Amino acid sequence: MADLFDVIVIGGGPGGYVAAIRCAQLGLSTACIDEQKDSEGNPSLGGTCLNVGCIPSKALLDSSEQYHRLQHQFGAHGISADNVSIDVSKMQARKHEIVKNLTSGIGVLFKANQITAIHGFGRLMADKHVAVLDPETGKLKQTISARNIILAPGSIPVELPGIPFDDEFVVDSTGALAFDKVPQRLGVIGAGVIGLELGSVWSRLGSKVVLLEAMDKFLATVDHQISREAARQFKKQGLDIRLGAMVKKVTSSPNGLEISYEQKRKQHKLEVDRVVVAVGRKPATDGLLAADCGVGTDARGFIEVDERCLTSEDGIWAIGDAVRGPMLAHKSSEEGVAVAERIAGGVGHVDFNTVPWVIYTSPEIAWVGKTENECKEAGIPIKTGSFPFAATGRAKAMEDTVGMVKMVAHAETDRRSA
Ligand code: FAD
Ligand code: NAD
Numbered sequence: 001m002a003d004l005f006d007v008i009v010i011g012g013g014p015g016g017y018v019a020a021i022r023c024a025q026l027g028l029s030t031a032c033i034d035e036q037k038d039s040e041g042n043p044s045l046g047g048t049c050l051n052v053g054c055i056p057s058k059a060l061l062d063s064s065e066q067y068h069r070l071q072h073q074f075g076a077h078g079i080s081a082d083n084v085s086i087d088v089s090k091m092q093a094r095k096h097e098i099v100k101n102l103t104s105g106i107g108v109l110f111k112a113n114q115i116t117a118i119h120g121f122g123r124l125m126a127d128k129h130v131a132v133l134d135p136e137t138g139k140l141k142q143t144i145s146a147r148n149i150i151l152a153p154g155s156i157p158v159e160l161p162g163i164p165f166d167d168e169f170v171v172d173s174t175g176a177l178a179f180d181k182v183p184q185r186l187g188v189i190g191a192g193v194i195g196l197e198l199g200s201v202w203s204r205l206g207s208k209v210v211l212l213e214a215m216d217k218f219l220a221t222v223d224h225q226i227s228r229e230a231a232r233q234f235k236k237q238g239l240d241i242r243l244g245a246m247v248k249k250v251t252s253s254p255n256g257l258e259i260s261y262e263q264k265r266k267q268h269k270l271e272v273d274r275v276v277v278a279v280g281r282k283p284a285t286d287g288l289l290a291a292d293c294g295v296g297t298d299a300r301g302f303i304e305v306d307e308r309c310l311t312s313e314d315g316i317w318a319i320g321d322a323v324r325g326p327m328l329a330h331k332s333s334e335e336g337v338a339v340a341e342r343i344a345g346g347v348g349h350v351d352f353n354t355v356p357w358v359i360y361t362s363p364e365i366a367w368v369g370k371t372e373n374e375c376k377e378a379g380i381p382i383k384t385g386s387f388p389f390a391a392t393g394r395a396k397a398m399e400d401t402v403g404m405v406k407m408v409a410h411a412e413t414d415r416r417s418a
Pocket of ligand 2: 328
């Protein structure tokens with residue numbers, strides 16, 4: 001007979017590991033299946049976020065920002081340094097240590113909460129059984145079952161047709177986090193969150209970065225006043241953002257790689273040394289659901305759930321990047337906690353109006369609630385106010401006066417716009 005748990009979680013990212021810990025804290029016997037490995041080939045909990053997402057990107061953003069400030073901002077404080085240089089392998093080693101420390105911490109938390117961690121690929125079968133397969137060979141390792149199952153498989157990068165990743169020259173975000181030297185010329189396809197964060201990292205370290213964005217509008221989901229100001233600042237920083245650029249192909253050229261793209265009906269070519277493709281992520285649901293498991297996906301591969309994160313099968317839940325809503329670590333975790341509470345008989349709720357966003361460029365772009373444009377489109381009467389950091393004493397003292405704070409409130413009640 002298959003081992004029986006109260007809860008099985010498939011996926012050990014910020015959705016899955018947080019759900020597993022909360023279930024265990026609520027007294028439920030819990031197993032968590034995850035297939036992620038670190039760069040040395042060892043099982044590594046924490047999902048995309050800890051291994052190849054939020055944490056390593058923020059480590060590199062910080063290193064590159066320190067380097068940039070030392071070169072360009074410290075002078076105003078009267079601080080100078082000769083022969084400033086960057087040791088990329090040391091910077092990468094620091095990133096690696098931070099990741100290792102945090103991912104191994106999840107293992108410690110699992111032990112402390114008596115969660116059964118299983119390394120393997122989980123497949124949901126009929127009757128709340130889960131097959132655990134060897135991630136390399138696909139061979140069945142064991143079958144377990146539970147009263148409740150939480151699917152938290154996360155997401156993977158979208159590959160552009162005809163522009164396959166080769167893990168060296170044409171890479172996804174994982175590749176762009178692992179460059180062992182600063183590429184002289186870097187092409188980034190997609191000027192979204194990842195393109196801007198990782199483009200900023202390598203630009204600050206010396207790359208000539210060109211971002212090719214298909215949309216005519218820059219950062220369309222961000223408040224328009226803020227995205228206009230951000231575009232101005234990024235240009236000043238040397239990021240070359242080309243909007244309305246439709247990439248056709250990437251070929252090798254005698255001097256590196258050639259990106260062919262169309263902009264305003266004209267054909268262009270761009271020579272670069274490396275290409276980062278950052279055009280969005282898609283749910284990691286391939287092979288997750290057996291044909292007779294009763295749970296389905298929509299046309300784009302997202303697992304279908306209701307507002308409680310319940311699938312069409314009683315007792316089978318899905319959370320995080322693999323379901324509707326923003327692909328953010330804290331959103332996944334919130335859903336994980338809410339589902340755990342519900343399984344334990346309590347109340348769980350995620351208020352999507354209060355999920356914050358942060359793009360970790362310099363300056364950072366952070367917001368919560370509806371933007372001015374969203375309110376206008378929804379016909380909500382609003383009043384707005386903004387204040388530039390350039391007029392703020394603290395910002396002046398920090399020599400960090402770029403940007404502003406903006407408030408959007410309901411015109412009659414003064415409540416926040418959400
Ligand atoms: P994941 O973190 O993707 O975890 C899913 C886990 O399940 C993975 O370990 C995967 O290997 C495993 N898995 C998948 N299928 C199976 C299976 N069938 N069996 C077993 N295991 C399986 N978000 C933020 O909020 N802030 C940030 O600063 C931020 N920065 C990011 C930077 C980058 C470069 C990237 C790529 C993403 C970033 N994100 C950030 C997004 C964030 O990483 C995701 O929203 C978050 O990781 C989603 O959590 P999750 O648990 O749903 O999925
Ligand atoms: P994104 O949706 O933020 O940006 C993708 C960009 O690529 C968009 O601007 C889109 O118009 C553009 N694009 C799409 N197809 C294109 C094409 N063929 N040619 C040129 N441009 C094209 O996606 P992302 O940057 O890949 O990030 C994926 C997700 O990861 C984000 O939505 C976000 O939820 C999450 N993430 C969050 C953070 C954070 O919270 N700080 C950081 C990184 C990633």
